[in-house]
Amino acid sequence: MKVVVIGGTGLIGSKVVTQLRAEGHEAVPAAPNTGVNTLTGEGLAEVLDGASVVVDVSNSPSFADDAVMEFFRTSTTNLLKAEADAGVAHHVALSVVGTDRLQESGYFRAKQAQEDLIRDSGMPYTIVHATQFFEFMKGLADLSTVDGTVRVPPAKFQPMASDDVAAAVSRAAVASPLGGIVEIGGPEALPLEEPIRTALSAAGDPREVVTDPEAGYSGAPVQESTLLPGPDAQLATTRYTDWLAAQQQ
Structure with missing residues (x-):
């Protein structure tokens, strides 16, 4: 089966391509550096020729409100039209747990x-809602830093390894279209500050991490459970401390 992976040279996309190829599928990475641009439509018709499934794990190069909205609206519109023209049978998109609860954030x-x-x-589809990735703890710290201090809300989340995200997206790609959302997450519900503090400590970063009830998440206010997946989520088994220890070997 031919599967085109939009954003297929990035962190998640490259892992999805590797996973699908290992399973015997024709997985094709598609990104601007492979000659495919969903914003302009360049290369879409050619790469989608003969494709059964499209997996979209792309992300906006800018998180500014107007730019990120323009990216997702334009690229998704172009991609869905090209898929319909090519006779693609299944569209899989990677999104985020809690998207509908974080609408005060321009990104969400x-x-x-x-x-x-x-x-x-009208395209048969599956949307995969994932929790935050282990790899982005420092990025979260950077977004949450005010005057040299990392300030995070008193919320919990269930971060997961990018390998586990890619495995779940790959499963969705070869399954029948769900016509809805599947949630995935890590095995542990942790306070936001805990893995961020651990990541900074492991990197020798001296920034203090504090819980601040006035702090938001990507610009949006959150409650304790806003970022947590529901009871039917598919949970991975990789724990943050085990993953971090493996990175340091």
């Missing part, structure tokens, strides 16, 4: 717009 409004376009397109 853009992700919601992407999901709405997919639902309204």
Whole structure:
């Protein structure tokens, strides 16, 4: 089966390509550096020729409100049209647990717009809602730093390894279209500050991490459970401390 992976040269996309190829599928990475640009439409018709499934794990190069909305609206619209023209049978998109609960954030409004376009397109689809990746703990710290101190809300989340995200996306790609959302997450519900503090300590980063009830998550206010997946989520087994220890070997 031919599967085109949009964003297929990035962190998750490259792992999805490797996983699908190991299972015997023709997995094709598609990104600007392979000659495929979903914003302009360049290369889409050619790469989708003969494809049965499209997996979209791409992300906006800018998280500014207007830019990220433009990216997801334009790229998703172009991609869905090209898929319909090519006779693609299944669209799989990677999104985020809690997207609908984080609409005060410009990034999550853009992700919601992407999901709405997919639902309204008539294309058979599966949306994978993932929790935050272990690899992005420092990035979260950077986004949450105010005057040299990392300030995070008193919320919990269930971060997961990018390998586990890619495995779940690959499973969705070869399964029948769900016509809905599947949630995936890590095995542990942790306070936000805990893995961020651990990651900074492991990197020798001296920044202090504090819990601040006034702090938001990507610009949106959150409750303790806002970032947690529901009871039916598929949970991976890789724990953060085990993953971090493996990275340091």
